[in-house]
Each structure stands twice: as structure tokens, then as C-alpha cells.
Amino acid sequence: MGHRKKSLIYRLCRNEGLILSIGALGIGIILVVILPIRVWIALVGIGLIGISWYCFCK
DSSP states (O other): OHHHHHHHHHHHHHHHHHHHHHHHHHHHHHHHHHSOHHHHHHHHHHHHHHHHHHHHHO
16 A cells, blocks of 8 residues: 555656656747847857856866
């Protein structure tokens, strides 16, 4: 009885992870559609500058 309940919870957790990943993917797609290309280029540029600065200072 206890083992069956545990497997049910385990299955629910796995499905929740799948649902969350699909939701995150959906949000990502929506953001890509909403945000203009220029904003993405700016974000990527800032990210690259930040990473290179961090690596250089480290």
C-alpha cells in the first residue's frame, strides 16, 4: 500500500517536471515572439560582455 502511494507521488513529480519544462518552453517562445530582435541582440551583447569581464577579472 505504502509503496504504491510512493510510486504515485513519484509519477506525479515526474509529470510536474514535464509540465514545468513545457510551461517554461512556452514562456520562452512567447518572449521570443513579443520581444523585438534588437532587444535580444542587446541582451546577448550585455551577457557576452558580462561573461568576458567576469572571466578576465577572475
